[in-house]
Amino acid sequence: MATSLTLIATPCTAPRSSSSFALAPRLPPRCSNATAARRRAVRATTLQSDQEPAGSGDSGATTTKLSASTSVRQERWEGDLPIEGCLPPWLNGTYIRNGPGMWDVGEHAFHHLFDGYATLVRVSFRGGGGARATGAHRQIESEAYRAAVARGRPVLREFSHCPAPAKSLLHRFGDLVGLVTGAALTDNPNSAVLPLGDGRVMCLTETTKSSVLIDPDTLETVGRFRYTDRLGGMVQSAHPIVTDTEFLTLLPDLVRPGHLVVRMEAGSNERKVIGRVDCRGGPSPGWLHSFAVTEKYVVVPEMPLRYSSASLLTSELAPFYAFDWVPASGSYMHVMCKSTGKTVASVEVPPFMAIHFINAYEEEGDEAAVVVDCCEHYGDPAIIETLVLSRLRSLRGKDVLPNARVGRFRIPLDGSPFGELETALDPEEHGRGMDMCSINPARLGRKYRYAYACGARRPCNFPNTLTKIDLVEKKAKSWHEEGSVPSEPFFVARPGATDEDDGVVISIVSSDDGEGYALVLDATTFEEIARVRFPYGLPYGFHGCWIPATEE
Numbered sequence: 441m442a443t444s445l446t447l448i449a450t451p452c453t454a455p456r457s458s459s460s461f462a463l464a465p466r467l468p469p470r471c472s473n474a475t476a477a478r479r480r481a482v483r484a485t486t487l488q489s490d491q492e493p494a495g496s497g498d499s500g501a502t503t504t505k506l507s508a509s510t511s512v513r514q515e516r517w518e519g520d521l522p523i524e525g526c527l528p529p530w531l532n533g534t535y536i537r538n539g540p541g542m543w544d545v546g547e548h549a550f551h552h553l554f555d556g557y558a559t560l561v562r563v564s565f566r567g568g569g570g571a572r573a574t575g576a577h578r579q580i581e582s583e584a585y586r587a588a589v590a591r592g593r594p595v596l597r598e599f600s601h602c603p604a605p606a607k608s609l610l611h612r613f614g615d616l617v618g619l620v621t622g623a624a625l626t627d628n629p630n631s632a633v634l635p636l637g638d639g640r641v642m643c644l645t646e647t648t649k650s651s652v653l654i655d656p657d658t659l660e661t662v663g664r665f666r667y668t669d670r671l672g673g674m675v676q677s678a679h680p681i682v683t684d685t686e687f688l689t690l691l692p693d694l695v696r697p698g699h700l701v702v703r704m705e706a707g708s709n710e711r712k713v714i715g716r717v718d719c720r721g722g723p724s725p726g727w728l729h730s731f732a733v734t735e736k737y738v739v740v741p742e743m744p745l746r747y748s749s750a751s752l753l754t755s756e757l758a759p760f761y762a763f764d765w766v767p768a769s770g771s772y773m774h775v776m777c778k779s780t781g782k783t784v785a786s787v788e789v790p791p792f793m794a795i796h797f798i799n800a801y802e803e804e805g806d807e808a809a810v811v812v813d814c815c816e817h818y819g820d821p822a823i824i825e826t827l828v829l830s831r832l833r834s835l836r837g838k839d840v841l842p843n844a845r846v847g848r849f850r851i852p853l854d855g856s857p858f859g860e861l862e863t864a865l866d867p868e869e870h871g872r873g874m875d876m877c878s879i880n881p882a883r884l885g886r887k888y889r890y891a892y893a894c895g896a897r898r899p900c901n902f903p904n905t906l907t908k909i910d911l912v913e914k915k916a917k918s919w920h921e922e923g924s925v926p927s928e929p930f931f932v933a934r935p936g937a938t939d940e941d942d943g944v945v946i947s948i949v950s951s952d953d954g955e956g957y958a959l960v961l962d963a964t965t966f967e968e969i970a971r972v973r974f975p976y977g978l979p980y981g982f983h984g985c986w987i988p989a990t991e992e
């Protein structure tokens with residue numbers, strides 16, 4: 441059983457003490473900004489790293505006291521963070537990362553990585569002469585989280601967890617209503633965190649009700665994001681595409697298999713339909729965690745891992761939780777014009793399995809096409825099972841991470857019925873592991889050269905490197921530290937930069953020896969330039985965002 445760490449009810453700024461954790465002198469002393477004052481760590485008063493496990497469940501193996509998949513319940517922590525190395529003078533702003541940091545509640549231990557209650561980690565950087573970093577860590581107070589803490593068990597349906605059916609007939613009727621209306625589904629927004637064009641910051645996952653606003657400074661949960669339209673639907677992409685002016689997302693239609701492509705203007709709460717794509721395979725839409733856009737088009741993927749209507753209606757788990765693997769139903773890619781809502785291409789493609797799309801762009805000329813890149817798992821849904829917590833905890837060091845690659849689709853725009861899928865670079869370049877990607881946002885929807893992702897240094901059971909992929913030279917550079925699990929490498933451009941890789945990459949690392957720190961890599965060289973340590977280990981998390989500081 442993995443240990444769970446509970447850091448509850450800590451004051452906003454907990455008592456400060458001298459740092460008692462090692463600051464490894466990995467970087468030249470002349471470059472260190474970690475003055476004595478800044479070395480002061482803020483220790484949460486209730487830190488109990490040797491606390492007994494909170495649940496018994498199926499999490500399996502014995503582990504070290506803190507690892508990436510150890511639950512850390514942190515109601516609120518804020519403090520100064522010591523910096524090792526040099527923050528670039530221009531790095532002024534806030535990085536926030538979302539993810540499932542709490543997989544145990546009461547006696548209940550969750551089964552899958554995607555089940556955990558949403559946990560935010562913030563690092564605010566002020567680079568240059570008076571460099572400073574402050575951090576924060578807080579649970580998102582979703583209805584699912586609050587109910588689970590109050591009852592000592594999950595009450596709503598999570599990714600791999602269905603609450604037991606009610607015993608009485610009357611309550612069974614209540615269950616049915618919950619299933620049909622979606623009220624029984626989680627609102628635990630543990631996937632992405634997105635600054636909207638109007639300054640609001642949204643966290644979300646794949647249920648529509650999971651869209652929640654947070655305060656980026658205090659990490660406080662502001663409240664549910666209420667869509668004022670009447671589009672309904674229970675499910676959404678966990679990765680809307682957000683720019684300064686708009687928010688684009690897909691709403692799978694589970695009744696009449698298809699997807700609504702919708703747009704919401706910055707400042708609005710009303711989504712408007714751009715168009716609808718009908719699914720080609722059945723019996724239901726393919727799982728849609730993320731999608732891609734080009735400058736003119738929205739690309740809607742349809743893969744053979746499909747929502748299981750039976751599971752959703754009965755609250756019983758399907759072979760892949762809420763999904764069925766239906767290879768015979770085929771794989772397709774659809775391309776919709778953003779301005780007309782017309783589907784301009786709908787092609788059959790080789791079988792694929794992708795959770796995250798990297799980017800897409802248009803190729804003009806005689807052979808006009810849309811090129812779409814994704815983290816592709818060789819058309820095998822086994823990656824879902826790889827992310828079961830007991831496997832993550834018990835198989836560390838075993839080479840059981842399924843192979844993945846940068847999959848590149850070419851979707852012809854001339855009416856041809858088939859699209860191609862090829863491997864964009866030799867997967868050995870990134871250890872045959874590939875997921876949790878980002879790009880320079882200035883290249884969104886345009887031809888691009890670099891992607892940042894988590895790759896593998898084998899043997900491993902989970903991606904354990906930060907990798908910069910050069911899609912032109914077909915090469916990769918990696919950062920790796922034994923026993924460390926880094927989260928998605930998030931690219932932040934230097935203000936005024938023109939080169940695509942002029943900036944830094946930020947990731948939060950959870951290490952086996954119980955450390956948690958934000959790592960800052962030079963995006964060009966992919967060398968470490970700074971790390972900023974938290975006073976205790978942090979659980980693994982998914983996706984991040986960057987909010988530039990406003991001029992003082």
Ligand SMILES: CC(=O)/C=C/C=C(C)/C=C/C1=C(C)CCCC1(C)C
Nearest residue numbers: 554597598599626631645646647762
């Ligand atoms: C964290 C991540 O990558 C994915 C999370 C997905 C979730 C929480 C999916 C939840 C769902 C249900 C609870 C039932 C309905 C279907 C579905 C949206 C998959």
Ligand SMILES: CC(/C=C/C=O)=C\C=C\C=O
Nearest residue numbers: 631795844874875903982
């Ligand atoms: C951790 C993960 C997906 C997270 C969802 O947002 C996928 C990891 C895949 C491993 O290669």
Ligand SMILES: [Fe+2]
Nearest residue numbers: 631678982983
């Ligand atoms: Fe994701």
